[in-house]
Amino acid sequence: MTGQVRTLVIAGNGTNCEREVANACLLAGAEVADIVHIARLLAGEVRLDDYHFLNFAGGFLDGDDLGSAKAGVNRLQHARVAGTPETLADQIRRFVAAGKLVMGVCNGFQLMVKMGLLPALDGNIQQQTASLTFNDGGRFEDRWVYLRVDPASPCIFTRGLEGLYLPVRHGEGKFVVRDAAVLQAIEAQHLAVLQYSDERYQAPVMDYPRNPNGSVAAIAGVCDPTGRLFGLMPHPEAYVHRTHHPRWTRENDLPEEGMGLWLYQNAIRFVREQLL
Template sequence: MNLTALVPTGHGINCENETRRALELAGFNTIDLVHLNFLARGQVDPAAYNLIVFPGGFLDGDDLGAAQACANRIRHSRINGGRLIDRFMEFIFRGGLLLGICNGFQLITKLGLLPAIGGAYGTRDVTLTANDSGRFEDRWVYLSVDSDSPCVFTRGLKRLYLPVRHGEGKIISRSEAVSSDLVNQHQAVLRYCSQDSDGPTMQYPENPNGSELAIAGLCDTTGRIFGLMPHPECFVHRTNHPRWTREELPEEGDGLAVFKNAATFLREA
């Protein structure tokens, strides 16, 4: 099977090359890095791909809040007489996979594509805001994985160790009930934890931003849309690890499994 991936670029995205490398290592055959302007002009059809990955960065300088300006652009751009956002929805409804990393997670959340509780795409039940620390956080974190989650990207995973690099990574919901529902319905795929325990933690710096219920990543009810603040594309080889010269580590970094799971799912679908 020819696995195809679209990686939007431009307007402040800056992790597209790391993302492309992760996809190559995972077995994707065609990986197109396409400027967002070409999408907005209708020169590239997102519905033509198996996987779309919105990488990390600082879309539009985080004007109006992280990724909000780009969310407005996508929501109001028109393609071939229709709306660009509708092309993304067609991609989702026909079974495509969508991954948002850091700034990309902020984007798909503000588009209402996550968490899409009960399939309500377009509804803003969750957002991301400034870290409780009041500053940019650049550190490595431990993550526990909900093994009962429908998330395609985390199948078979129990824990991850990945870097975070963000200033607006605190996940907050419309209400406490929404946050609890996301956990109980297993849409809170990743939660910050400590090195010694899988239990979720609100303790800083293990939880680097103060996210409600220590949530670090979310999926929709189908498990095919996944967003997370940590960067899996930045740990695909042992040399990406901060202690690679001091410890015996597996050749593959924890993050590569996220992309390999996507490839496996598409081949078996």
């Protein structure tokens, strides 16, 4: 492993945001941001072990057949890596055990939840306890939302942040849990990192359109108890420069950096401080 921050973005089978995610990683300071088709990982040409920060980009994995990202999860869990007895899920679990970072956006968040990587209560990254399902409105939502950040969350990616303004683009973004005990544990451990909120980032909201999908407890993003695994439905990679803001021609005081970039900067900073 070199002194460079090496990030990996998995592509293929319907993802369509991999270039934006790789660009965000580079803008945040990573020296390497490789976009790798999942077929190359399954062929054993590329190994997760050689990277510090794994990204599951958004898109429409397998056309969202079987539900959001479920087919993609099956591929990770059951397809063998050529020349080895392991699956990509085995590599991901080893990646996590090594103290590295994983982030999933939109379809990538759905994948992490259905795989059991999130919320990973009690450190169990193999048991699914939550899911993402159809928006309450029954339609695809493409809009910008305000997000409250839980300051008590262990999440590496949101350190020092109070609120975010990001776009959502999804038809299945409603976060649901297996039972009341799961929600209680998520809230008790402050794993609900992001909640759809009012314009001042003060209070979670359940009313449409500020909450675009009806997520339980207004949850828009969650992390695991270590704070190193993080997923969210909104797209931070879609706001990494002021010109990405929907009102950039009318609000002259916008900073050059978009709010979404802050998440990637926190991730790269963690890698430099803890993993190099």
